Amino acid sequence: MSGLSLVWLVLLVGTAVFFILQCLVVLKMKVDAGYLFAFCIYFDLFGYFYKMVLPGQALLLLIAAPLLPVAVALLHKPTSSWGFLRDQGFWLWGIFLVYALLSLAWAPSESEGLMKEIVLLAHGVVPAIYIYIVYKKYGRFSWNVVAWAGLTYAIAHLLLGVYLEEYPGRLTLPGGNPIFNARASLLTVTVCLWARSIPLPVRVIAAGAAMASALATQSRGPLAAFLIANALFFIVWAVRKYRDKKQSIKLSRFAIPALLLLLMAGAGFSMYGQQLGDWVGGSRFTVLFDRARLQGDDNFIGRVELQLKAAEKLDASPFFGAGLGGVTPPLARDFPHNIIVEMAAELGVVGLAMWTFAVLFSLWAALRYATVLAILLVQCIGYAMLSGDFGFNYEYVVMAFVALALLPERIGKGVATSHENIVSYHRV
Structure with a gap:
């Protein structure tokens, strides 16, 4: 990037910051937390455009871009913006993450467990806390915003996606992974199916485009998790x-x-x-309903082998595990592709129990106040169990913290009328 281009970029950013400050502080504009939620969930698209303009790690954008409204929410006439420090669910997640960090003390020296936790913090925990703070300050969350963002993401994926040699026949954003694209698009479909206050035309078009985007990736794990989570809640x-x-x-x-x-x-x-029939028969989805093909699938066989090796580590150290990073690269060839097996092997029964308590508390909060979040949380846990890992499976953390954001004031004040229109309370 030339010096002149850098100067123009700095001036543009400075102008944007000044304008946003005027809106937040002088005009007292209320920020919809749905924008931060969409920015986090569909960050692959923003990261793609960021890399086209600027060098360096795109995750910096995820951490830095929302800082301004978050800082204003904390410092400018704060209300309950600091509520996450008193939230029971927040402390459950905090205890688990601290324990995971402490497990590095008995992890092998060549482990990259610290990097795994940093990725989870940067991708999921920090943005989730941002959403929590902004929601607590302004009390706004619109699923309509999420639906529009999901529609934009799906269209961009369909138009800009490429078929890489590494992923034959699977559409992905350049430099990305098709499984991430599938996960994001299927979250859009779930939002369009269950969330209220989304106009019908937007709901139908966004769900259709997102489903086309997800199917184009031929990612089997996310599709199976989507079908199971939505079928389960539909039956209930x-x-x-x-x-x-x-x-x-x-x-x-x-x-x-x-x-x-x-x-x-x-x-x-x-x-x-x-x-x-010809398309399904020639796609990777065949293994979802053909047991013979599933048992002969190289991808499936490889993951089972990795999970069995992780189970051996758990058997050797069942209580505290092998330490964060103990069964994943560079010590192993690949991730076990099942977050439960991975955490059990690396953090032991103790770590898995901590994680389970945090997830169940968040799920209880979601079921009580925003069922669409409960479905999204179960779907994201399914992602992590079928094709996920500790670091890059971060969506469930975001869903959990958004659910927790609804909980404290509801318990303390009963049914708060000021929050009736924040989230679409689509009860099961």
Whole structure:
């Protein structure tokens, strides 16, 4: 980058900072935490454009860009912005992360466990705390913003994505990994299915584009996690609605639309069934419903082998584990691709129990106040169990902290009317 370009960039950033400060401090503009949530979840897209303009690590943008509204939220007439320091769930996550850091004391010297925790902190924990603080200060969170951001991400992935030799037949953003693209797009589909206050045209278009984006990656683990999480919550929702006599009448409203959708799906399948069958048969998704192909899949066999080796480490040190990084590169060939197995082997039963308590507390908060977050949290845990690792599977941490942000004031004040429109409380 030339010196003149750098000067113009500094002036542009300075002008933007001054303008935002005027809006926040003088005009008292309220920041919607949904923007920070979308910035974190769809950061691959922002990082892609960042790398086109500036050198260096794109994660710096994730940490630095939201600092201004967060600092204003903390310092300018703070209300409950510091609530995360008193939050039970926050301390559960904090204890787990500190324990993971302490486990480096008995990890092998060549372990890269510290880097794994730094990646998790930078990608998930710090942005999640940002969202928590801004939400507590301004009390706004719009799923409509998330849907629009997800639509933009999906379109960018479909238009700018490439087929790399490393990932044959799988569409990915340049320099990225198709599994990350699939995870983000399937989160968009879930938001469009369950969150309220999203206009129907945006809901349909965003869900369609995001599903096309996810399928183009041919990532099997994220798709399986998406189907399991949404099917599970749909069954619970349908059973509860059926048991509620008042709500059972409302279910009849869905009969005609559901019938029309079935008819349209049947007509489409009859017209394009052969092409669809050929596409599925030649894709990586075949293993999801063909056990023989799954057992013969090199990717699956390799991951099972890695997980068995991790289980041997757990058997050798079941209580405290091998230490963070003890069963992952550079000590091993690859990650076990299952966060439960990985944490059990590296942090032992103690670390896994700490993590479980933190996740369950956050899930309880989400189920109580924002079911869409509960579905997203379960879906992200599924991501981590089917094809994830400790560092780069960060989405579930973001979902957990957003759920915790809803909890303290609700318990202390009952049903707070000032928060009724913050998150779409779509109860199961």
